[in-house]
Amino acid sequence: MINVKQLAHVCIFADDLEVTRSFYRDVLGMDTQFNFLRDGKIFGFYLNCGSRSHVEVFQKDRASYSDLNQINHFCLEVENLDAAIAHVRAKGVEVTSKKHACDDTYQAWIRDPNNVKIELFEYTEKSAQFVGGDRIADW
Numbered sequence: 013m014i015n016v017k018q019l020a021h022v023c024i025f026a027d028d029l030e031v032t033r034s035f036y037r038d039v040l041g042m043d044t045q046f047n048f049l050r051d052g053k054i055f056g057f058y059l060n061c062g063s064r065s066h067v068e069v070f071q072k073d074r075a076s077y078s079d080l081n082q083i084n085h086f087c088l089e090v091e092n093l094d095a096a097i098a099h100v101r102a103k104g105v106e107v108t109s110k111k112h113a114c115d116d117t118y119q120a121w122i123r124d125p126n127n128v129k130i131e132l133f134e135y136t137e138k139s140a141q142f143v144g145g146d147r148i149a150d151w
Contacts, residue, residue: 021058021066022086024128029071031052031125036067039103039122041130042132061088085121085129093118093134100132108130114147115140 026032036042036059045066048056056070067086073148090096093110097120100107108121122130140147 018063019065021068022083023068023070024083024124024126025072026069026126027072028125029057029069032069033057033059035105035125036069039100040103042067056078061097083128085131087131089133089135091134093120093132096120096132114145114146114150117141 024032033044037044042059042061045058045060047054048058048070056068059067059069061067097110098109100120100122105122110118110120113119116136117140118134118136120132122132124130135141
């Protein structure tokens with residue numbers, strides 16, 4: 013049996029590595045953990061999401077992938093969603109309003125420079141992720 017501990021990383025592709033790096037660093041506060049080098053040039057990097065979770069980024073023209081987008085979005089847990097929304101707006105990035113979701117979490121949505129959807133997420137004491145119980149989807 014496999015015992016999954018946590019999500020290790022999500023891989024995305026970037027049209028412009030440095031614009032993407034700046035977005036994740038300046039808007040979301042995620043520092044580069046390390047770079048991938050080929051022939052002395054950076055063609056990708058890992059961004060630290062806290063603990064042992066990462067976002068892996070590769071230049072599009074250097075990576076092999078399907079044109080189908082197999083990942084709908086990824087989600088980043090934040091400590092204070094209201095503060096996160098204010099920060100993202102101050103950086104000039106469009107963000108949805110805070111929404112109370114059917115799983116008793118709060119969420120807001122942004123997109124990175126490559127149009128990757130990112131959910132910003134705050135748990136509550138009643139979050140289904142902790143207390144269980146089926147929830148009726150409201151979307």
